[in-house]
Amino acid sequence: MDFYFRPDLRRFILSDLPEMNLMVDRKDLVNAYVPLAGYINMLATLKRRSSILGDVPYLLGITGSVAAGKTVMSKTFSEIFARIFKKNVDIISTDSFLKKNNELINEGIIDRKGFPESYRINDMMNFLKMARLGIKNLKVYEYSHDVYDVTDNLISIDSPEILIIDGINILFDFNVPVMPYNLMDFIIFIRSDEGCLERWYIKRFLDLVKNAGSESFYSRFVGMDEKTLKNIALNVWSNINLKNYRENIIKNIFRSNAIIEKRCDHSIESIYFRI
Ligand SMILES: Nc1ncnc2c1ncn2[C@@H]1O[C@H](COP(=O)(O)OP(=O)(O)OP(=O)(O)O)[C@@H](O)[C@H]1O
Ligand SMILES: CC(C)(CO)[C@@H](O)C(=O)NCCC(=O)O
Numbered sequence: 001m002d003f004y005f006r007p008d009l010r011r012f013i014l015s016d017l018p019e020m021n022l023m024v025d026r027k028d029l030v031n032a033y034v035p036l037a038g039y040i041n042m043l044a045t046l047k048r049r050s051s052i053l054g055d056v057p058y059l060l061g062i063t064g065s066v067a068a069g070k071t072v073m074s075k076t077f078s079e080i081f082a083r084i085f086k087k088n089v090d091i092i093s094t095d096s097f098l099k100k101n102n103e104l105i106n107e108g109i110i111d112r113k114g115f116p117e118s119y120r121i122n123d124m125m126n127f128l129k130m131a132r133l134g135i136k137n138l139k140v141y142e143y144s145h146d147v148y149d150v151t152d153n154l155i156s157i158d159s160p161e162i163l164i165i166d167g168i169n170i171l172f173d174f175n176v177p178v179m180p181y182n183l184m185d186f187i188i189f190i191r192s193d194e195g196c197l198e199r200w201y202i203k204r205f206l207d208l209v210k211n212a213g214s215e216s217f218y219s220r221f222v223g224m225d226e227k228t229l230k231n232i233a234l235n236v237w238s239n240i241n242l243k244n245y246r247e248n249i250i251k252n253i254f255r256s257n258a259i260i261e262k263r264c265d266h267s268i269e270s271i272y273f274r275i
Contacts, residue, residue: 094167148217
């Protein structure tokens with residue numbers, strides 16, 4: 001498919017968006033992100049216009065493996081919705097609904113972080129149900145990769161028109177009557193080869209160690225040589241995140257509405273729509 005853009009929009013895409021440091025290829029912005037955001041924006045506008053509940057948000061889920069680039073993609077879509085389509089957008093991560101580390105340790109499941117049993121699923125479902133109804137001024141605790149735990153910082157969600165929900169667990173089978181994916185309006189799955197995912201995970205692990213301050217969980221690794229660090233990262237990747245990817249994430253890809261297939265350099269290879 002080819003697209004053409006109004007001149008003002010073209011200028012916006014080619015000069016303003018790249019200045020935002022979104023880490024996204026210009027060609028992908030023009031050919032993929034903006035048109036897909038335009039389509040989702042249209043669905044979001046139609047939902048709000050036809051809802052008998054009034055001003056309810058459109059829930060956009062962004063899912064895929066750990067380190068697939070969900071955070072970067074959520075930010076990219078959020079900037080496009082806000083700046084081009086003039087929508088109020090909030091982003092939350094389902095990491096906010098992880099049990100705290102001390103609870104995971106007490107339950108003996110600290111090495112199962114990200115698996116279904118590591119979430120406070122009832123809190124997550126209550127949040128999603130309230131968000132869907134358009135209830136104002138919701139708050140969730142922020143998860144920090146750096147601290148490696150749910151923190152005491154509160155994030156406010158106040159009547160967005162589009163609420164982006166970034167999480168590995170959106171398509172999971174939880175032991176609850178209504179699943180998270182039942183409450184989303186549109187779900188994007190970011191897919192890549194396992195080799196690329198592993199590479200991105202290891203790179204991010206090294207970056208977290210490199211930038212670790214005294215509060216960081218990763219400060220314990222500072223000073224180790226790169227080979228040792230890569231081995232630690234590979235071990236965590238293979239025994240936890242890849243296992244979770246195979247057991248709970250990729251097998252439910254068919255529940256998503258669109259699949260964005262990324263190459264190892266993060267550029268987009270193709271987009272598939274479920275019709
Ligand atoms: N478009 C991109 N261009 C370059 N690097 C990218 C891009 N998208 C993601 N990355 C890099 O890939 C790594 C993983 O990205 P990100 O942190 O967004 O993943 P994630 O899916 O949110 O991970 P998690 O599930 O652990 O929260 C990071 O190091 C990030 O900088
Ligand atoms: C917080 C999650 C589960 C998802 O973002 C992930 O980043 C994670 O921490 N997984 C556990 C194993 C690890 O990477 O340390």
